Amino acid sequence: MDTQHIWEEFSGKLQGFIFSRVNNQFDADDILQDVFRKIHDNIDSVEDDAKIQGWLFRIARNTIIDHYRSKAKNNSVPIDDKEDMFAAPEEEVANLNETVASWLNATIADLPDKYREAIVLTEIEGLTQKELAERLGISLSGAKSRVQRGREKLKEMILDCCHLEFDRLGNVIDYTRNESCCAKCKTQSSCKSSCEKGA
Structure with missing residues (x-):
């Protein structure tokens, strides 16, 4: 699966996942672009397309955490008590539990x-x-x-x-x-x- 197919299939889900945890459209758009840059740079490391969704949401979750850490360093947004915001979608959690x-x-x-x-x-x-x-x-x-x-x-x-x-x-x-x-x-x-x- 290439980046174009991933964008077509998952960009909406990823955007919703990010926006629900950032709640700022400009930041959400920036994070989504950063997520797809990372996807494009690392897509060759994915050996099993069946695991692609979990991999995508892990990238998104880590990028959101990096976003909040960056803001915390600038003393604009504390990162404490935001753990629940970084949780993966229920579908991904269920898939990993089943695995x-x-x-x-x-x-x-x-x-x-x-x-x-x-x-x-x-x-x-x-x-x-x-x-x-x-x-x-x-x-x-x-x-x-x-x-x-x-x-x-x-x-x-x-x-x-x-x-x-x-x-x-x-x-x-x-x-x-x-x-x-x-x-x-x-x-x-x-x-x-x-x-x-x-x-």
């Missing part, structure tokens, strides 16, 4: 047996921890410990592969594949492709 969630099944499959079983039964099949204890014939405290440890190991495995950035509500707003990616990402194309960014 990370799509990694879970493959990652759960690599958990040690006892933790995989505990996570599958509670998080996927919906058993309570008490029901898990009864199913496995272990104590309630043992079931709780197994689920907690399973969650911790699952989080560790995902963070071994990717650095995730979250907003205040726990939504994923950005991710980058780590250089020292786990062996699973290096050897399994499905995991590698899901974990790689388009930017």
Whole structure:
């Protein structure tokens, strides 16, 4: 996808996103021009067109933040308490949450047996921890410990592969594949492709 196609498809959405956070048409127009300059300069770095929208809105969000930081340096606009203004559109947040969630099944499959079983039964099949204890014939405290440890190991495995950035509500707003990616990402194309960014 080239800059012209991006302009035709996304300029209206980006303009609305920027104007709702700047509320000054002149500044919004300047920021939009700056955003498209950055898009034009970096378009070759996008490897997957399916991720283009998230990439565009990250550029817009960062450019808006730069705008407010510049004004803050001139003591004209404080940047404090403006975090909510920089949030990505709900659609982008939902897409990134779904992307990370799509990694879970493959990652759960690599958990040690006892933790995989505990996570599958509670998080996927919906058993309570008490029901898990009864199913496995272990104590309630043992079931709780197994689920907690399973969650911790699952989080560790995902963070071994990717650095995730979250907003205040726990939504994923950005991710980058780590250089020292786990062996699973290096050897399994499905995991590698899901974990790689388009930017």
